[in-house]
Amino acid sequence: MAQSPDLRPSPDALLKLAEREARGKLKVFLGASPGVGKTFAMLSGAKRLKAEGRDVMVGLVETHGRSDTAALLEGLEVLPRRPVAYKNRTLMEFDVDAALARRPDLIIVDELAHTNAPDSRHPKRFQDVEELLDAGIDVWTALNIQHVESLSDVVAGITGIAVREVVPDTVLERADDVVVVDITPDELIERLRDGKVYLPDNARRAADNFFKPGNLTALRELALRRTADRVDDEMVDYLRQNAIEGPWPTAERILVCVGPDAHSQAVVRAAGRLAHGLNAGWVAAHLDPIGRDAGDPNAMKRVDEALKLAARLGADVSRLSARDLPTEVLRYARRENITQIVLGRSRASWFKRLIGRSLSDEITRQAEGLAIHVVTPVTDKAPVFRWPRPLIKASAYIAAFVAVAIATGLSFFALNWLPPPALSMFFLAAVLLCANRFGTGSAIVAAILSFFAYNFFFIAPIHTLTIASPHELLALTVFLLVAVITGSLSGRVREQSDAAGRRIFQTQMLFDFSRKLSGTATIDDVLWAVASQTASAIKGETIVLLAENGELQIKAAFPPEDSVGASEWIAARWALNHREAAGLGTTTLPNAHFIFRPLTTPRGVVGVIGLRPGAAGLSAEDERVVEALIDQTTVAIERTLLAGDAAKAEAMAESERLRSALLSSISHDLRTPLATILGSVTSLRSLGGQMPKESQTELLSAIEEETRRLSQFVTNLLDMTRLEAPNLELKRDWVDLADIIRAAVARGQMAWPDRRVDLTIAAGLPLIHGDSGLLEQVVFNLLDNAHKYSPPDASTQVGVVERNREIIVEVSDEGEGIPPEDLERVFDKFYRVKHGDGRSAGVGLGLAICRGIVMALGGSITAASPIAHGRGTRITIRIPVPAAKAE
Structure with missing residues (x-):
């Protein structure tokens, strides 16, 4: 029977379970207050596990002078503490690095809410515990309920004592087990009196302040309630993981x-x-x-x-x-x-x-x-009258006063031509000017000042604030309302315009940055662009580090920087490895001068970006701009990485194509002569005495010809490998090119005795600086190519002349020629021109070797086809003549 979709396990619950399985297990011993026996319970359980053969270590335990607790440490391995110098004294702190290096199955770390010494990797001990859990180490720890962050203010209200060391609620929520260590308030107070909680002096102060029956009862209730809530959460998780029906909590x-x-x-x-x-x-x-x-x-x-x-x-x-x-x-x-x-x-x-x-x-x-x-917080007191803080800046007040003064002066000047009611326009203009330049507050101040100035100087009786006529009072009141309303509206428009202007500026900056990134082809250009743009946005410094072979490398910085301090390196590596911000202003290595944020792409974290804001810090708008810049940066980095991957894939595909072509050609060019040699040798061995002399000579000639062909093929492969070596160094000497060409033609006549070669060499050719063996191989390859692609009765022409301080060698044949689109490609490795019958000859290395040798000597080689009557090919080599031997 098919399972109902509604009864399937919750994906979120399963993911939560999978995340827990990948980490170490955290067990929290929770108590209502100090002295209930949390550390005693931890050590007792640790000794039982030790006896069962479990690898248990005590990372840090505070005994507070309790002899029975100290006795439980006997037989357990205790991790040495890390000394930290602080204010002329030495603090002994938990050594998280030593714990990670030792890597026990289970480690005891007491006092989870402890604040670490300055310059520690983490400000809080619970962060050290998180690192141990991420490394797969199980941790047992102890915590009092007053140190839970969401309850700290409640505890302060109950006990009257502010709690400074707190632990986020999420730490307790992610714990795999929470054990409540509980005793009654009376038993706890009795333990306190017996000196089993604190030393006598401290015990007396604690009994007078914290350890009161009412306080302990309230704290005990908080601990039990929080544990009960956790048990309920665990039950809900179990039901969801196992697809058990039940009444689920509503989605608040x-x-x-x-x-x-x-x-x-x-x-x-x-x-x-x-x-x-x-x-x-x-x-x-x-x-x-x-x-x-x-x-x-x-x-x-x-x-x-x-x-x-x-x-x-x-x-x-x-x-x-x-x-x-x-x-x-x-x-x-x-x-x-x-x-x-x-x-x-x-x-x-x-x-x-x-x-x-x-x-x-x-x-x-x-x-x-x-x-x-x-x-409404309990500490909130009844309001006390205080003079209000100025709503606008002093410059806006001054501007309003100056604007009204100018309006008053203009009104006095225009009084001879205009009636008093018309003068109100000068004051209204002053109000609008203040609104447009300084905002709503300045406009309201200007409106009030205009009201009194207009009344005092221009409404009878003059020089008093008394108004004689009702209609003048109405007119003045309407003027004030109009001035206030228009000033407020104008000021509001100005403020909205300023806000829109800032957003337009930020949008334009992001748009320009996006355009700049779209035009970058390399990752270095991307990183320099983001470093400069981000530094400008935060009015500070930016540094970008990318991960190469597991280590971070500085790739860009603005202002330019090639090194950072030790704290910055540690924070950057933390941000890279844990995929969360670290450094300045965070809870991880806050003493670093930069805040490092991971650069996360679909393939993972590829690096970090470090930000050091200016003196003004980061506003909310700056924060949003920085997040947008980082998002665009990760997209651009991913794009460049994908482009690099695509180029590598294309290169690998091309390499695979060339490899396939090479294997195909080699197999063909090796199989054919080897088959001929093998057949000839077999015939001579089995029928040698019965064969006529002419047949034996013909078979031996075939063996010699095919062996020479194999030798030429292997030579071409070796030459191609030599030319592609990264540190190619040719043997250079002063050589006579005429002698080299004559030797190559003579060698060709031995290889192809039936082919005719017409050789023309100009007199007085100068010496050149080159490798005689390789140059002879070039000419021999060209002759081989000409004979291979021309009829048996055709002739091959070889000409050598000097022209414009260059020695020009031309090898021409009478074959069917090369198509125009293939004139450049014939010099590529493994490229072969198809004949009319669809077949191609050779492996496609001869001309590629020629080009490599000639270019290594500083010359050039080109092909031209057709050369006469729509047929033939001419290969032209140009080698410069050194100035020292030009004469």
Whole structure:
């Protein structure tokens, strides 16, 4: 019976299982607080495995002076710690490199939330553990519930103690086993009093602050709840992997809005807890109003830290830009199928509420079909009046004052010709000028100043702010409204125009970069283009490294650079091997001066790009531009690599074609003379005494002819191999070309005694600098070619003359000739001209050898056909005469 599609195992669950199988196994001993016995439980289990023959090592364990815990270390191999110098003292840290080199089956690494010493490869110990797991080593570790990142603020609210060392929730979620080590609060306090948790002085302070029954009970509940949630997740994974029917959780999706507020991280943690409790996916989005300046750099830093926290907690990160943020948030929620929105509510001052809308209030009012969660941190205090920060820059205030002053002066000048109501146009023009140049804030200030200036100087009674006539009050009020509205609209258009201009500039930059990449033919050109363009975009430095034979090599940098520091090399290799960013601003080797990002193509990671932003850092728009540049770079690199692969494939195909042609020709040209020789030898051996003398002579002549033919064929192959050698060095000497040609013709007459050769050599030929043996072989090959392609009764002409400081050798035959399209190709290896009967002679090496030798001597060789009456071929060789021997 066919299985229902609905009952098939979940692909996501199977992929998750496969990823776990490829890594080492992580077992976390989780406790509600220090002293519950996590380390004791780990070491006890390790000793049992050691007794069973398992390769177990203690990478790092903190005993905190507990004798019973220290006693469990006996019999276990302990990894030496790595000393690190820090502030005139030596810290003993876990040596991850030694652990990777030792590579045990199981390693114990205590205190997962520990912060490593500066200049370590990873800032946090849990990252060391991740590297061990990626290497296939099983790890046991210990963790207290207060160090789970999404719960750190909850723990701080319960205990009043801020937790600085935290571990991302994803580490706990990816653990293969979580063991809760639990005892009652009373037992724990009793252990504390007995000195089994801390030394006496520390124990007294802990009992007064942290180890209170209420605190311990709350922490115990958090640990048990988190473990229960994990057990539920494991059950769901098992059901999905095994296609077992059951009630699945509904597909909730949460959006958390991240702003520059001081409590934005608390909002993110609240959203993380909500998403974890609902088994829901979630997105953290920063809202960036269009037209607003970058603002307070500390606020932008808070935004970046909150987004990084959200990413560590498992959220997808996005950035939204719009003028109407509530509308954009709701539009994004509909587009991404968001079901719940988490917002932070700040108790803004009366002034801020007067000039702007509250995001949480607007979203709550406009939302339909969404659950809205508004988070108000406990630490948020009642609003205290503070003078508002200036909305616009001082230059905009000054510009508004100057513009109104100029408008007032012009109005005084035009007062003799224009009625007072018409003078308001000067002030309106000043408002529009400020709006167009400095934005909405400057326009509103100019409108207010214009209102008072116009009233004070031009509305009776003059030089007072009193208005005598009602219609003048109405006119002045209308003027103020018109000025404010037109100024606001004009300023908004200007701000939108500036934002559009920035986007056009970025789009044009990306377009120009794309065009530049499309015109690059080599990977070096691609890398230099991306290095210069990216450095310009981030107003800093860029370096590009590619992997060659497993090692990174610097291929391009802007400004030009041919070396980087040791920290940068380590970060670059980490980014390459782990396919994630490392270096400056990340959690891996943050002390490096560059942030390295992998260049990932469909064939894998081919290299990394290092970025070192300028003093201003990277804004959200810069980040998007850099990501687009990197994406285009990976496409261009893949294109050039594919082009190289295609060229190699074409070369291999051509090589295969030539190899097939060579094997075919060699087999034919070897088989024919060998068959003749074998037949002649067999006949002479079996019938030699019975054959007439003439028949024996004929067979011996055939053996001699075919042997000479084989010798010529082998000579051609050896000459071709010699000419194709990368370091060809010809033997050069002063030789008489006339003597060489006479020797070649005499050798040809011995080989072809029935063929007629007409030789014409001009008198007084100068000596040339060359290899006599190879030159004779050239002429012999040309004679062979002429005899092969001409009738038996035809003659071959050989002429030698000197003309224009060149010795010209011409070998002509009376054959059927060469087609015009083949005149150049006849000098290619293994190319043979088809005859009228469709057959071709030879292996196609003779003329190729001739061209190679002549060109090596600095000469040239060409073919012409037909030469007379539509028939015949002439091969012409031109060899320059050296100046020293020209006379």
